[in-house]
Amino acid sequence: MEAKYCWVDLSDQTHFSIYNLPFGIFSVGNNTKRVGIAIGDKIVDLAVVSAMDLFKDLEISDAVFNSNYLNDFIHLGKDITNKVRIQVQDWLCDVDSPLKDHDHILVDQNQATLHLPLKIGDYTDFYSSLEHATNVGMMFRGKDKALLPNWKHLPVGYHGRSSSIVESGVPIHRPSGQVVPKDGNGPVFKASSRLDFELEMALVVGKENRLGQPVSINQAEQHIFGMVLFNDWSARDIQKWEYVPLGPFLGKSFASSISPWVVTMEALEPFRTNGPAQDPIVLSYLDFQGAANFDINLEVSISTEDQPESMICKSNFKYMYWSMAQQLTHHTSNGCNISIGDLMASGTISGPDPTSYGSMLELTWGGSKPITLSSGHQRTFIEDYDIVTMRGWSEKDGKKVGFGEVQTKILPTLHE
Numbered sequence: 345m346e347a348k349y350c351w352v353d354l355s356d357q358t359h360f361s362i363y364n365l366p367f368g369i370f371s372v373g374n375n376t377k378r379v380g381i382a383i384g385d386k387i388v389d390l391a392v393v394s395a396m397d398l399f400k401d402l403e404i405s406d407a408v409f410n411s412n413y414l415n416d417f418i419h420l421g422k423d424i425t426n427k428v429r430i431q432v433q434d435w436l437c438d439v440d441s442p443l444k445d446h447d448h449i450l451v452d453q454n455q456a457t458l459h460l461p462l463k464i465g466d467y468t469d470f471y472s473s474l475e476h477a478t479n480v481g482m483m484f485r486g487k488d489k490a491l492l493p494n495w496k497h498l499p500v501g502y503h504g505r506s507s508s509i510v511e512s513g514v515p516i517h518r519p520s521g522q523v524v525p526k527d528g529n530g531p532v533f534k535a536s537s538r539l540d541f542e543l544e545m546a547l548v549v550g551k552e553n554r555l556g557q558p559v560s561i562n563q564a565e566q567h568i569f570g571m572v573l574f575n576d577w578s579a580r581d582i583q584k585w586e587y588v589p590l591g592p593f594l595g596k597s598f599a600s601s602i603s604p605w606v607v608t609m610e611a612l613e614p615f616r617t618n619g620p621a622q623d624p625i626v627l628s629y630l631d632f633q634g635a636a637n638f639d640i641n642l643e644v645s646i647s648t649e650d651q652p653e654s655m656i657c658k659s660n661f662k663y664m665y666w667s668m669a670q671q672l673t674h675h676t677s678n679g680c681n682i683s684i685g686d687l688m689a690s691g692t693i694s695g696p697d698p699t700s701y702g703s704m705l706e707l708t709w710g711g712s713k714p715i716t717l718s719s720g721h722q723r724t725f726i727e728d729y730d731i732v733t734m735r736g737w738s739e740k741d742g743k744k745v746g747f748g749e750v751q752t753k754i755l756p757t758l759h760e
């Protein structure tokens with residue numbers, strides 16, 4: 345692919361290159377929310393573009409772009425949404441672009457507020473990293489029972505809570521709940537002392553299926569609009585006591601945080617790669633032919649109000665044992681219907697190396713090996729007023745496609 349010229353000033357480091365063009369929801373001042381595309385440190389205001397009749401060939405109503413969420417836009421289908429993205433890319437590469445005819449089409453990102461981009465009806469969390477499942481299993485159940493017998497035959501998951509998914513920048517209060525103290529005297533109700541992040545990514549469902557109608561493995565990717573970064577906040581002490589026998593509940597449902605820009609699968613296509621070999625061979629309904637994974641660099645840092653960021657984890661989405669296509673196919677294999685805007689999160693993305701573990705639980709091995717931040721402070725889990733930042737990007741042949749970041753500050757519990 346030849347390098348494209350873009351007339352908007354772009355830094356080499358920007359996640360929002362001319363090859364990316366992710367969609368999000370933004371507002372400026374008291375103006376209403378609308379759909380935008382990120383380019384460098386600007387946003388293309390698609391509501392203004394539409395009001396200028398520049399999308400008239402595509403017959404899209406202005407209301408689709410004057411919306412609080414991307415759902416109506418995604419509902420147009422990939423044929424149309426891809427045309428919008430490619431048309432904007434062409435305009436941004438054209439020195440005689442009609443986008444130059446209007447003063448308010450390009451908005452500075454630092455003047456805008458970014459909002460939750462999706463109306464999320466349902467959220468499912470998978471558990472698809474072999475390294476993560478093995479690490480957590482060893483800590484919760486011991487080495488012999490680390491990986492349960494079903495794990496390599498199906499993408500294990502559970503139904504999460506969509507009401508508490510928030511966008512980057514929204515602070516989270518430390519949850520309180522039932523925990524059993526180390527001395528075994530309990531349970532007691534108290535603020536979690538083992539608050540953790542989980543480095544994940546989530547796919548955004550772009551096409552629904554009818555109730556009763558499974559989505560085949562060959563059709564699965566047609567149902568994926570794009571992806572976001574996903575921090576699945578977890579209270580390990582609450583989780584450990586409550587999770588038997590039905591799985592995660594209040595140790596997870598207090599919050600999850602997502603990045604504001606939805607990167608399309610079309611932008612990620614150049615970064616497609618093979619996943620880990622699957623052994624034993626999967627059942628035929630999960631058998632995907634071809635490269636099913638994506639090479640996306642991921643990192644996590646911790647900072648505090650008066651200290652700079654310390655990088656604590658570097659991982660990659662390509663480590664996932666189960667692919668997104670397999671997750672979506674398995675999810676619908678019983679006839680369960682999925683809807684536009686639903687999220688399916690990957691599960692914590694840990695790699696083979698201890699510096700690639702995607703949670704404090706693993707990085708500090710259950711709190712037994714504290715991490716020293718660049719400030720000299722130590723951490724076993726996340727403390728009040730800590731700021732956790734996750735970033736993700738793909739890079740190949742000098743072309744970068746990134747997700748920006750999801751950043752969250754932890755505030756004290758409101759319970760005590």
Ligand code: CA
Pocket residue numbers: 469470542544576691692
């Ligand atoms: Ca999770």
